[in-house]
Amino acid sequence: MIRSFPVTPFGGAGKTFSIDWEGIYMKRKSKSHSLAIFLFLLPALILFVGLLIAPIIMSLYYSFFDWNGLKALDPSEDFLGFGNYTILFGERIQFGKALINSLILAALSVFVQLPVSLALALALGKKIKGERVFLSIYFMPVLISTVVIGQLWLKIYNPEYGILNTFLRAIGVLEGDIRWLGEKNLALGAVFAPTLWQYVGYHMLLLYAGVKSVSPELREAAKLDGATDGQVNRFVVIPSIKPIIKVSVIFAVTGSLKSFDLIYVLTNGGPMKATEVPSIIMIRELFLKNKYGVGSAIAVLLILLCFFFAILIGAIFKERDIYGKK
Amino acid sequence: MKRILACLLVLTMVFSLAACDKKDSNDNKATNAPANTTTDAPAASTTNDGEYVSSILQNAVELTLWDIAVEGDGNRPAYDAAMADLKAKYPNVKIVETVTENEAYKTKIKAAVGANELPDIFFTWAGAFLGDFVDAGKVHCLDDVLKKYVDNGELPEAMLGNSTYNGKHYGVPTTMNVVGLFANMDILASVGYDHIPATKEELVDCCDKLVAKGITPFVCAGKETWCVTEYLEPIMEKTIGATELNDIFRNGKTWNNEGIKTSVATLQEYIDKGYFDPNGIALSNDEAKAKFMQGQCAFYQNGTWNCGDFSNPENVKFNVSVGEFPVMDSSKSKAGQLIGGPSDTIAVSEGPNAAAAAEYAVEFGRLICHYGYLKGSGLPAWTPWGDLSEVSPLMKTVTEICNKANGYVLFGDNAMSAEIANIYLEYVALVYGKEIDGEGFVNGLVKEIG
Numbered sequence: 001m002i003r004s005f006p007v008t009p010f011g012g013a014g015k016t017f018s019i020d021w022e023g024i025y026m027k028r029k030s031k032s033h034s035l036a037i038f039l040f041l042l043p044a045l046i047l048f049v050g051l052l053i054a055p056i057i058m059s060l061y062y063s064f065f066d067w068n069g070l071k072a073l074d075p076s077e078d079f080l081g082f083g084n085y086t087i088l089f090g091e092r093i094q095f096g097k098a099l100i101n102s103l104i105l106a107a108l109s110v111f112v113q114l115p116v117s118l119a120l121a122l123a124l125g126k127k128i129k130g131e132r133v134f135l136s137i138y139f140m141p142v143l144i145s146t147v148v149i150g151q152l153w154l155k156i157y158n159p160e161y162g163i164l165n166t167f168l169r170a171i172g173v174l175e176g177d178i179r180w181l182g183e184k185n186l187a188l189g190a191v192f193a194p195t196l197w198q199y200v201g202y203h204m205l206l207l208y209a210g211v212k213s214v215s216p217e218l219r220e221a222a223k224l225d226g227a228t229d230g231q232v233n234r235f236v237v238i239p240s241i242k243p244i245i246k247v248s249v250i251f252a253v254t255g256s257l258k259s260f261d262l263i264y265v266l267t268n269g270g271p272m273k274a275t276e277v278p279s280i281i282m283i284r285e286l287f288l289k290n291k292y293g294v295g296s297a298i299a300v301l302l303i304l305l306c307f308f309f310a311i312l313i314g315a316i317f318k319e320r321d322i323y324g325k326k
Numbered sequence: 327m328k329r330i331l332a333c334l335l336v337l338t339m340v341f342s343l344a345a346c347d348k349k350d351s352n353d354n355k356a357t358n359a360p361a362n363t364t365t366d367a368p369a370a371s372t373t374n375d376g377e378y379v380s381s382i383l384q385n386a387v388e389l390t391l392w393d394i395a396v397e398g399d400g401n402r403p404a405y406d407a408a409m410a411d412l413k414a415k416y417p418n419v420k421i422v423e424t425v426t427e428n429e430a431y432k433t434k435i436k437a438a439v440g441a442n443e444l445p446d447i448f449f450t451w452a453g454a455f456l457g458d459f460v461d462a463g464k465v466h467c468l469d470d471v472l473k474k475y476v477d478n479g480e481l482p483e484a485m486l487g488n489s490t491y492n493g494k495h496y497g498v499p500t501t502m503n504v505v506g507l508f509a510n511m512d513i514l515a516s517v518g519y520d521h522i523p524a525t526k527e528e529l530v531d532c533c534d535k536l537v538a539k540g541i542t543p544f545v546c547a548g549k550e551t552w553c554v555t556e557y558l559e560p561i562m563e564k565t566i567g568a569t570e571l572n573d574i575f576r577n578g579k580t581w582n583n584e585g586i587k588t589s590v591a592t593l594q595e596y597i598d599k600g601y602f603d604p605n606g607i608a609l610s611n612d613e614a615k616a617k618f619m620q621g622q623c624a625f626y627q628n629g630t631w632n633c634g635d636f637s638n639p640e641n642v643k644f645n646v647s648v649g650e651f652p653v654m655d656s657s658k659s660k661a662g663q664l665i666g667g668p669s670d671t672i673a674v675s676e677g678p679n680a681a682a683a684a685e686y687a688v689e690f691g692r693l694i695c696h697y698g699y700l701k702g703s704g705l706p707a708w709t710p711w712g713d714l715s716e717v718s719p720l721m722k723t724v725t726e727i728c729n730k731a732n733g734y735v736l737f738g739d740n741a742m743s744a745e746i747a748n749i750y751l752e753y754v755a756l757v758y759g760k761e762i763d764g765e766g767f768v769n770g771l772v773k774e775i776g
Contacts (some may be wrong), residue, residue: 032329039332069436070460071463158613177605179604244393268549271607287432289749
């Protein structure tokens, strides 16, 4: 609401000033809203900065020093610059090889794990009988402790009494023992199998939520046009859940880069570093060799790689506008 | 009004973050507490029978204890018996114990040192492992408390060697262990041996006969590299001698040693001949030990902390004996040179409870040693006392071996610093996996360590 007031200054002709009371009220209301928003976000912000941002910055700081984590850090004496980063790619640590293992796991996650999860989500999204039961069953490995899953698969892979070798011997495919976790050329695949298996249910649940959110009218319209179930999935459902697929891909890739617990339980990076991934090296450098600088450098590199892949995947999945531009 | 309530709610949530602190605020105080000096040593008192009773432990105090004596560990009964005795002696002392598995404990304790969150009393390994903590100024000196036990002969000064740094004592040895060659005597009898092979020739002959009969001589847990060192280090010691190996492990002597190359070649030769379970490379120590206890292999070379388990007829249904690994090169080594020593140690962190913790830790270590010897989980680092009739025949055999010993070399991963020990273990793993030979092992270690 704007009100005008005639104002006559000394010796001057009358002038009219307008005051936009409504605008002032809206600005004040907006400011108090902003304050409320800030205050409500403050706890989460403190946690985010304290538990996520601050440790990242500290890791970056420590990565420039030769520090054993036990004594107080002496910046003048312990400073190494980029020395820890160059050590990583040297002959001893073989960080590059570990990174390749992680990238293989990431590729398997995207091209094996996610298609299986998507297939399950599409199947369960059709309102089949026992849908909730199947959902729970497929999600169960996600809930079980990774250490328990590791111990389970250790028994499955046992060369002598493990169920895998026993089954292969029973069907006549195998005569002796296969050391699934003891052979260099088998251990990596053997370790990745339970890793991929454990999180199929997790991605399935994400994609299932997306599938369920697709409007039934779209499906019906496609069916009316003569589309088969497969064509409905391919041309209607999957394009509709593209944002969720993008999220799943990001989670799968970044999770693979950071994978640790199952590999630690199964092989601890062995045999002869065949299953080593960056996280295993990081833990060893930090806690067994007391090389906090090197461990921090690995942590920083992992963060940068996760960022890089998140941005890359976002770019790949970016929607085109009506002119075909992204 | 609504906004005021909303702001109050937000402020409550923000300030509630301050409550997310450690349960025991005393933990924070420990990091700033001044180190105890020798002038703080408490007055001692004795009972009528001369047994030492600590005055400071008469007061109510709560002490935190971390150790690795998990359920099923050979040391657990000794820990339980020791804690029961001390609970009866010092009823006002409350112990809050946290038990962690061996490998995970190494990570946990180092993280605690770095974060200034060490418990009052903690298990540790002597040598360089504890030395790193002492260098960081996190460990309480035990000179005052240990003195009376050393002076009256209860604790031989030699047993404190591995936990002495810059002339001061920082650990209480609980047991002494050596690497022993445990043997299934029933299996050996089936190939004509009524004793553990005492020479290299006998060992090879025995193993050849076992292999011919389809029996695996040795099982070694390749998944845990320290288990591989239980085989490689005795071979090295019995090839180049204890003094030379000690110089390499502890005194910085070069790894460029023909005897080391020969030792690696010997181990790999035995692997090639089928003396070792080929599945062992993927086994954990528990799995490998279980194979021996189930009678699936003839020998299991590991620490004498296993004597308790192997002496228990519920665990082992066959006749078990223990001996030392045979001499490989008699021109440089001889029988009686053993891998091991007092490594298992109890230490005390600097903090407000350090004085009380020191008194408790020393008595605790003494009792663990006593009961551990009785129950077969370790050799006595302290002078044995009391009724020793319960000591198992297996442990008595080990005691006899140690009584004849003329040289000890501390376990490699305890003797060397953390970084060097892990480099060494990486190369040992490559040796067991046949990725490198003796030349590669030596050249690699010379390049990395010297």
